[in-house]
Amino acid sequence: MGAAATLVARLRGVLAGYFEFDRPRNVAIACVMVALLYGLVSLALGQDRNWDLRNYHLYNAYAWLNDRLSHDLAAAQLQSYFTPLLDVPYFWMATRWSAPSAGFVLGAFHGLAFAGAAAVAWRVLEHHPRRSRLAPLLALAGCAGAAFLSGLGNTMGDNATAVPVLAAIFLLLPQSGSDRANPLPRILLAGVLLGAAVGLKLTNAPYAVGMGMAVMAFPPTRMSRLKAVVLLAGGALASFLVVAGPWFWSVWETFGNPLFPQFNAGFRAPLAQPISVADSKWGPQGWAEALAWPLLFTVDPDRVSNSPLPQVIWAALYLVGLGRLGWLLLRRWRRPSSPPVVANPALGFLLVFVPVSFVAWMLVFGIYRYLVVLELLAPLLLWLGLKPVFPRAARYVVLGCVSVSLLGWNTWGHAGWGERGFSVQVPELRGPEATTTVALVGGAPMAWMVPFLPGEFAFVSLASNFPESPAYVARVREMMVDRGGDNYAIIPAAVDKRVARMRRIDSILASLGMSGGAGDCGTLNWLIERAGFDAQVARVPTGGGDACRLEVPPARRLDLVAENLALANNAEQAVRGYGMRLDVEGCRVYEAYIGGDALPYQWCPLELAGAP
Incomplete structure (x- = not known):
């Protein structure tokens, strides 16, 4: 035990050293380690098989690559006409590589969100004496959020597009010495990254609203607010048009509505009903709910997601934010002559960006997984809000919030890894394929x-x-x-899902050497009796003789x-x-x-x- 404890302590010390952002080498190693970790977690979760993947992520990439816009008609239902570019890399990997390879790369790319969250924390904590340790730890806490974990290694695109959005935030944050540096390249590049993220997935639009307002409130020095916003918007618009413009133009020419069939109440494309948005069931009902929305969807996660994603960080952050706001208003009331001073412009930027983006998300979409960028930054803001008032409790509150998400980890569906990621038996035909x-x-x-x-x-x-x-x-x-x-x-x-479940259990038992080779099923019978499984044991012939397998009782099939x-x-x-x-x-x-x-x-x- 002494040797094992010593080894664990040394390993922990080595890892802690790499997560001390006091030199560029450590930063690079930590970012690579986290990316590899999430790639491995993606492998452990299995093959992505979420509803959206089965409906449109594979189809949209295939249809775009094979020019099927007018060949098919809404084959993937309403979602057939979402911008397809984001789905192309996974489709390319999944149809050319082994399925685990594609899953690992996707999970590792999602792990790059750690680098973005850590960079933002590094900038916001610029004057904190322990920022080299705090920045990576708070970024790790963000990467343990419910929305981020649910999308890890899957094709929904929320985690993937969070990477350029976080990079854009980092570029826009006010920094020391910016009065000497030219901020124009940073703003333009941030706009390009933001526009690309929105073009790849329109649900990132609330972040564009939040960034615009934050830049207006806390622009880079030596530049007017209006000029900064115009530069950001110009870069974003140009990038958006490059990424999504050709697709929207093709859809416009084909159907008469670039967002077909959504928002057809305005475009009146003949092939769809005049609807406004596709799904308006999410979000608060009335102003009373809107004012308490973070508390409501924390208590009832089904209000913001088809798959419950347990979390408490939004309720905690909301209550802390209200408390700090009330204290500032009280101080302002007591000292009306003292002007408000923002000692940390980078923090001020986030304090505008996060609530504005949240409100835009709440009013337009309301689906929790679209909030992943704000969730990645929530631990940083929660810690900063608690530290001045409850210095000892801040870390434990953040850790508690992380624990809730980790213990309630939920995903959108995974399958076991197979020989191939996807396979379909081709049916028999009576006539030629070209006329079918x-x-x-x-x-x-x-x-x-x-x-x-x-x-x-x-x-x-x-x-x-x-x-x-x-x-x-x-x-x-x-x-x-x-x-x-x-x-x-x-x-x-x-x-028959029960049969599929038995096969998975069989596979696990066989890997543990409990398949009862040579027809000896006693161990397996004992195990299912003790565990109370609704199953029976049957001998089946294999290449090396009989083996024991779990089966669903005939009456339950x-x-x-x-x-x-x-x-x-x-x-x-x-x-x-x-x-x-x-x-x-x-x-x-x-x-x-x-x-x-x-x-x-x-x-x-x-x-x-x-x-x-």
Whole structure:
């Protein structure tokens, strides 16, 4: 024990030394170590299989690379027309490299957010005697937030675009000696990074509002507020147009709305209903909720996320902020003649940027994972808010907030690593591929399969989340008639999740040498009896003799035939409204996998039956 304790102490000392930002070498090593750590964590989590990936992240990249904007019609539902550039790197990696390699690179890139958060903390703590230790520790605390952890190693893009946003913040923060340095290059570069982040993912727009207001309040020295904002906006606009402009122009030319189908109430593109935004269920309901929103969504995480992301840091930061604001107002009331002085302009910048960006997010989006940039900076602000009043408690409050997120760690879905990241069994056809139209029926995310099916197919969505207009229905029917071939529908197939769970447990037990080789199942029987598993043990032949496997008892197994028939009948009812008929008896089940997870689908003949 003494030798082990000594080794742990030495290792801790070495790591602590690297996380002391007192020399450039340590900074570089710490940033690389954190990136590699998050790459390894991404590997441990498994293959990304979140809803958005299955719906549009793979499809949008594939469609953009293969010029399918007018070939398909809303194959990935409403999300088919989101800017696709952010999805291209992962698609390229996932279709050329091994799936774990792509997952590791994605997680490591997300780990670069640590460098951005640490750089911001370094600048804000410029005059603090212990900033070389505090900056990396507070950055690590930010990288342990609920939103950041939930998106680690996945394709949603919130963590990925946080990297350029944090870099832009760092460039804009006022710094010592800025009266001698020319701030123009920094502002322009910050604008370029900000515009690229918004162009890649429009949900970063609230940060543009926050940065503009913060620059107006705390501009670099030797430069007027207006000039600084104009330079920032000019760089951001130019970058945005380069990154997203060609895509929006193509969508405008094709459909008559660059943001199609969102905000169609103004553009009136004929193929979509005149909606404003796609999803308005998030966010506070009324001013009373808005004023207490950080407290409300901390108590009830479902108000801001489909998947609960436990956290308490926003409630803590909100209460500390209110307390400090009340104290400042009281002091101002007692001494009305003393002008407010901001001793630390970099901190002042954040104190404008964070609340303005938060309010913009709350009013426009309200989905928690879009708040990841502010979450990365929240521990820094919380520590700064508590330290002057409760110097000993500050670190423990931050640590407690981090612990809540770590203990409640939740993700958007991962699968076990498979031989390939994605695989889809190609169905049998009656006619040529070039004349085949395939309808993805229902709201389930199925467009991820499109890149692995024949490229000659034309894909459309029916009865999905796309706000279809009568012209949309007419276009779908027109496509089917003009192509002149056979039409098919893809609908989900049932999966017995209990069987899949047993297979995962089997895999773990086999790796521990508990598969009961040579037909000896006693150990496994003893284990499931003690654990209370709803399972039975069966001997199955293998290449090296019999082995023992867990199985779901027959009475508990899902009737896949009946479930698939029910799914097909539901789809048949849905397509009737389009003047179509789905051949339920002709449906066939084909295999498809994301990593080690089976996501089979049904391939059903589809016919035009008359006017809708």
